Amino acid sequence: EDQVTQSPEALRLQEGESSSLNCSYTVSGLRGLFWYRQDPGKGPEFLFTLYSAGEEKEKERLKATLTKKESFLHITAPKPEDSATYLCAVHTGTASKLTFGTGTRLQVTL
Amino acid sequence: GAGVSQSPSNKVTEKGKDVELRCDPISGHTALYWYRQSLGQGLEFLIYFQGNSAPDKSGLPSDRFSAERTGGSVSTLTIQRTQQEDSAVYLCASSFSDSSYNEQFFGPGTRLTVL
Numbered sequence: 001e002d003q004v005t006q007s008p009e010a011l012r013l014q015e016g017e018s019s020s021l022n023c024s025y026t027v028s029g030l031r032g033l034f035w036y037r038q039d040p041g042k043g044p045e046f047l048f049t050l051y052s053a054g055e056e057k058e059k060e061r062l063k064a065t066l067t068k069k070e071s072f073l074h075i076t077a078p079k080p081e082d083s084a085t086y087l088c089a090v091h092t093g094t095a096s097k098l099t100f101g102t103g104t105r106l107q108v109t110l
Numbered sequence: 111g112a113g114v115s116q117s118p119s120n121k122v123t124e125k126g127k128d129v130e131l132r133c134d135p136i137s138g139h140t141a142l143y144w145y146r147q148s149l150g151q152g153l154e155f156l157i158y159f160q161g162n163s164a165p166d167k168s169g170l171p172s173d174r175f176s177a178e179r180t181g182g183s184v185s186t187l188t189i190q191r192t193q194q195e196d197s198a199v200y201l202c203a204s205s206f207s208d209s210s211y212n213e214q215f216f217g218p219g220t221r222l223t224v225l
Contacts, residue, residue: 004152031210043114043201043216044153051210087153096208097143097155097166 002027006088006101013108016077021104023088024070032091033071034098035064037084044087047073078108112136114217116202122223123192131187131220135204142185143205143214144177148198156200159185160208192224 003026013019025033032051036044048057050066057064061082063074073086085105089098115134123129135142144156155169159179170176174193179185189196199221203214 034213036216041218043203043218046213046215049211049213089153091210096141096158096160096210097169098145098153098214099155100145100153102150102152 002090002092002099004088004090004099004101006086006104008104009102010105011107013075013078013106015079015108015110018074018076018078020075021073021086021106022070023073023101025088025090027090027092027099029092030090033066034089034091035071035073036087036089038087038103039084047086075106078106080108080110082106083108114202114204114215116200116217116220118220119218120221120223122225124225125194126191128188128190129192129222131189131200131222133185133187133202133204133217135183135185135202136215137183139204139206139215140182141205141208141212141214142179143203144185144187145201145203146198147201147219153201156187158208165208189222192222194224197222197224 005024007022035047038044048064053068065072085103087103089100117132143158145153157167174190177187199219201219203216205212205214
């Protein structure tokens with residue numbers, strides 16, 4: 001059975017304090033790893049897709065990386081507006097659905 | 111362009127009643143997914159459609175849950191004889207196709223509360 005584990009569950013950073021969120025996975029036949037951002041009361045918003053180990057993608061202060069066992073979402077010099085829950089999900093060869101982790105709640109304070 | 115829309119945004123019902131939740135996908139998207147998000151839980155897959163067919167219904171928790179999609183567009187998720195454990199946010203997503211190369215775009219969700 002596909003499993004996705006995210007850590008930490010919650011993270012509090014000061015503005016400008018860089019950090020990384022972890023997503024480890026155990027799947028059969030990874031077809032894609034997805035990162036989403038979810039604000040309270042809203043649906044998840046797509047950020048990145050990674051397909052193979054060694055791949056990296058960047059968007060503003062966010063950078064996602066992928067290895068054969070885990071993915072990291074690096075946040076550089078975060079701002080309060082980066083506060084949200086960040087979700088990791090995998091798409092495997094056995095199904096078209098996404099299997100999600102439980103997310104990391106990020107709070108960035110001034 | 112318009113994103114995925116869902117209605118109602120909130121639904122409060124009494125235990126034992128039936129409810130219908132609606133999803134309007136992005137125009138041109140052939141794949142449509144239903145997920146459920148309970149407090150403290152990750153998103154849980156329920157069912158997905160490719161066109162009007164549902165190749166994977168494996169996530170439906172019981173036979174009280176059903177879904178249909180008509181005209182390759184709008185989908186309705188029906189929960190019969192609702193129970194308190196059905197309380198959750200029900201999220202719909204659509205994608206251009208069911209390939210892993212197409213990201214899923216989510217709607218705002220329907221918050222269901224069963225009293």
